[in-house]
Amino acid sequence: MSDFLISSFTIAGIYALMALGLNLQAGWSGLLNFGHIAFAGLGAYATGIVIQAGGSGWTGALVGVGLAMALGWAVARLGRQLGSDYWGIATLAIAEILRTVATNEGWLTGGAQGISAIPSLFDGLPRPWNAVAFLALVLAVVAVAALALRRVANGRFGRALRLMREEPQLAACMGYDLKSLKTRAIMAGAAVTALAGSLYAHYMSFAGPDYMVASETFLIWTMVMIGGLGNTAGVLVGVLLVQAAYSAVPFAKDFFGFGSDLAGALRLGLIGLILLACLLWRSEGLIPEKLRKIPA
């Protein structure tokens, strides 16, 4: 049982990293990135491919981060006057293209069956401790990322992003290069997410194309929106809540004895319902963004 808890928290931690990356783009910069999971996929596959070619896990993670940042740069440059909702659909299309490539180019990515037997970090340790060590690593990375991002949010860059989100023309008038802000925000978010992808590949010992399905991006969006768009702690709360709901369903299934179709439906429906309820009644999320108000 403790194994299962450790496992749930590890996965929650990995999703937390991805959610933090999305928060940087969607929360602070107001960029509707619906292809976010592609960054994680690049991280996972880079790790898998590099390790299969004989490299080390570190190299794989670095390559993944580099590739994701390159993709982020390309995506940010897409479309000069592209409205935010159009851009969102374009990012969705890019993620789907990458997934198609991953499914079909078997010589590179192992095709539909993916890359397996990726060594889990800490394999040398005896059985319960390797999982605990991995969890500790994930939590450490999440903590570092969260604190670092919070520093960024409260600094000049974060303020510029929020200005770009609320009043882009004012930001341009004040001399900010909107294109550059957008690019940097996306690249930073991509880097954090790619790291999460690498960790996930090590954890599952597997990297496959179903890591990059669109519903994964939607799941991360839900986590961010429920917890609080634009608020670091809010995002972490959102991740825990959604992960708890997600993990509770298989237990409920065994307890109440209903079928797997219903369990799958319940998982998806629960997430959708929570998201909708949140949007209708508390669209800022459980822990809304703290904006400093200048006294009138």
Next chain:
Amino acid sequence: MLFSIRSVLPGASLAMALAGAGFAAHAQETVQMGAVLSLTGANATVGEDVRRAVGLAVDKVNEQGGVLGRKFAVVIEDSGGNPTTALNAARKLVSVDKVPVVIGEYSSGITLPMAQYLVKEGVTHINIASTSVKIKDLGATAFNLIGLENLGNRFSAADTWALGYRKVAMIAPNNAYGQGVAHGFKEEFEKLGGQVVTEVLYTAGQSTYRRELQQMSRSNPDAYIYTAYGQESAVLNREAFELGLRKAPWYAILLSMSLSDTPAEIAKGQLGMEVGSVYGDAGKAYAAAFAAKYKEGMKTSYTGYAYDAVMMTAAAINKAKSTQPAAVQAALKEVGKGYVGVTGPITFDADRQRIDPPYAKLKYDGKVVPR
């Protein structure tokens, strides 16, 4: 800020711990093993069929007095038709239910990563349906009951050559299984002097395969060789009919899998091969018991292998007098020496692979029958 995370953390973990504790208490009274089956997704028909066989085996074992004096149960998890869900299911079986043996899945692309995980954890894996040759190299705790595709491809190539086909077009799913079959069949067929003019690997889960079929028809083959998962195969077969491609013969590798969801009027006239389904008196008795319990016969050829796997595991646990994975493994090797299964005699070689697994030549005539 950190305060709010801390307040949620204990609440969530307490809820999960309580659920798990109640769960674990229940598990003490029964001896359990695990099964990961495709209960949802393209192969749901096969998954359900295999689940029935597993249910039948559990009833038989409990009738015979259970295992180690206690009730026997199989914890069945859904693989969802994708490796990630299957891996999570396997993880749950290993860490929460603590089973010594897991059987499954169906598609090689799912069985391989899942079995690799199980081997890493030291848990025994019994392969009951996947045919990729990579199954042989999974590791020290992996057993296999079914013929792998190197043998299967040799059989199909010889069969199709004997039927007179010389120039064929192939279509198979774009995954570990399909890629293995396509390349393996091509190799064997070309050794005999035949030619595979088009080789199409289709992506699973599409709602139409017209374009793939049209690409294949362009090369004017003598026959179409195909293998496809039940529900996708239904679409494929129907569209082949609508495109007029059924004028040429259609040969299915793993016929009952490919036709499990295809309506009879479209399936009529197809030829194919399959892993052997039931054998001898034990097989006949099994088929009768299956039909009696579920009011209809088996739809696919894989049920017998699952039945044998569950029975052999129960026997191994009894022989080892323990549910420790290592002990059960050793006992399973002992049990697998001339075990009389419903799929025929089972003997494992030094690599825990089954020696001389059965195959059958079949055709569809209202239902799948031997040729």
Next chain:
Amino acid sequence: MLQFLVDTALRASDLALIALGLSMVYGLVKFPNIAHVQYAMLGAYLTFFLRAAGVPLVGAILLSCAVTGLFTLAMHLLVFRRLLRSGPAIAMIGSLAVAMLIVAALQGVAGSFPRMFDLPLSAPHEFADARITTTQLLTVGTTGLLLVGFSLLLFFTRAGRAMRALASNRALADASGLNAERITRVVNFGSGAVAGLGGSMLALSTGAHLNLGHDLLLPVFAAAILGGLGNPLGAVAGGLLIALTETVVTNLNFGFLFGKPVAFLPVAYIGAASFLILLLALLFKPYGLFDRQVRRV
């Protein structure tokens, strides 16, 4: 050659109605509704269940269109109108939630196994080298008729003029005396009904399955964006272009490059081909191919 045209027409008619509905409604509500493709899936499942309950096929389709239209209207009134007050981005994310709920509800009720319509099997009709079945002929025919009818409605009736006025400038249209809210409701109902029809007809050949909506998402949006969101007939033209691209790409024989008699691009990449076209269109003509409006640069 004829089979090529047949394939293009079939694929275009799969997308046309649903893209039309999407574009039609976008003109009025100004946010991309991701749940729209799920309405098509809902229509497909409803038709299946009605037919299974004994209603004849045509009646089942009509009834399911009406129910889908009503459902779309309900979603607009209960959910999207409220969310739009917070802006189109929130409404888009809300449509994401609604899409998830529709898929979850259908999975819970209908199960994940695809439901095939057991239509009478008949040999295809052959014209030269093309083959087409009766069902496919009826589908394409119905789609064509509906498109003609819709164009007539849009350009030759008062209601159509009102729709176009509302789409181009809502405030002015409202001020000129058009009842914006009523027209929006009617258009919502219409777009839902049309999506349900498109989904039902698509399901006649592929069966009602849980991925029906998701598989349509990108092609339908690509078609609608290519035609310019808010330009319903442009969406149909966009759909035709996408269908043409997909058919060309999978029929080109690259055998001469590899020295083999036949070599084709793997069919899995046709999705990628349409998306690439979408991306290129977004880069150079973000407001659609038929955009003639003057915008500030």
